Amino acid sequence: MYNKLQYISQGETAEKQLYNIHQALDAGCKWIQMRFKNQTFENRIILAETVKNICEEYQADFIVNDDVLLAQKTAADGVHLGLTDMSISGARAILGEKKIIGATANTFEDILLQTKNGCDYIGLGPFQFTETKEKLSPILGIEGYASILNKMKIENILTPVYAIGGITLENIESLIKTGIYGIAVSGIITKSLEKEKLVQQLNDKLYADVII
Numbered sequence: 001m002y003n004k005l006q007y008i009s010q011g012e013t014a015e016k017q018l019y020n021i022h023q024a025l026d027a028g029c030k031w032i033q034m035r036f037k038n039q040t041f042e043n044r045i046i047l048a049e050t051v052k053n054i055c056e057e058y059q060a061d062f063i064v065n066d067d068v069l070l071a072q073k074t075a076a077d078g079v080h081l082g083l084t085d086m087s088i089s090g091a092r093a094i095l096g097e098k099k100i101i102g103a104t105a106n107t108f109e110d111i112l113l114q115t116k117n118g119c120d121y122i123g124l125g126p127f128q129f130t131e132t133k134e135k136l137s138p139i140l141g142i143e144g145y146a147s148i149l150n151k152m153k154i155e156n157i158l159t160p161v162y163a164i165g166g167i168t169l170e171n172i173e174s175l176i177k178t179g180i181y182g183i184a185v186s187g188i189i190t191k192s193l194e195k196e197k198l199v200q201q202l203n204d205k206l207y208a209d210v211i212i
């Protein structure tokens, strides 16, 4: 099954991206989503090829944000697609059954659509305000997660849900109680001065109820 912690990269240059990704891997993250916006395809492919190799060294999964062709060209483990990116079914036709395809949702209706189209996991957010992403969808808060996850349970939709958007260590226990499977975070890890300790604390909370 998928790792419960996904790190979403930050950085306005390839150098900063690489630095942040390296730091996250050194701290123990096992799943990286490369999110490098407003760049040429050439710049993104150069970075993606390097990140893919580093992730292989660290035995971490590597997915790319937005771009199915970039994922295909770099043989990434998958892609994360938002509601206005390529459709999940279109991406599946290009990437095949074995690749991870994540999909964004902000409502239960989004989840119905994305799961019907065959996504592997849902990124449900935003939990709360975050500076990491512009043009946020309506904030869900704990109540929003509880209501949406409850509807999923009633409809027996078992696709794992990752909470995203402004998540901190303090939010995890209450988020887990709503039924989420994991979290996708960027800011807290990028900005942390004690990344290894933070990743350990995040994993301790995320895996607290898992019997190995």
Ligand SMILES: Cc1ncc(COP(=O)(O)OP(=O)(O)O)c(N)n1
Residues within 6 Å of the ligand: 006, 008, 033, 035, 065, 066, 080, 081, 082, 083, 084, 085, 102, 103, 104, 105, 122, 123, 124, 125, 133, 162, 164, 184
């Ligand atoms: C795990 C995860 N969930 C949601 C998103 C947001 O994707 P999207 O809506 O396409 O927005 P951008 O990230 O492209 O700005 C995500 N990237 N990852």
Ligand SMILES: Cc1nc(C(=O)O)sc1CCOP(=O)(O)O
Residues within 6 Å of the ligand: 008, 104, 123, 124, 125, 126, 127, 129, 130, 131, 132, 133, 136, 137, 164, 165, 166, 167, 184, 185, 186, 187, 188
């Ligand atoms: C990339 C992204 N997507 C979101 C959504 O709600 O769909 S929130 C978000 C930013 C996540 O970074 P941070 O942990 O720094 O808030």
Ligand SMILES: [Mg+2]
Residues within 6 Å of the ligand: 065, 066, 080, 081, 082, 085
């Ligand atoms: Mg997107």
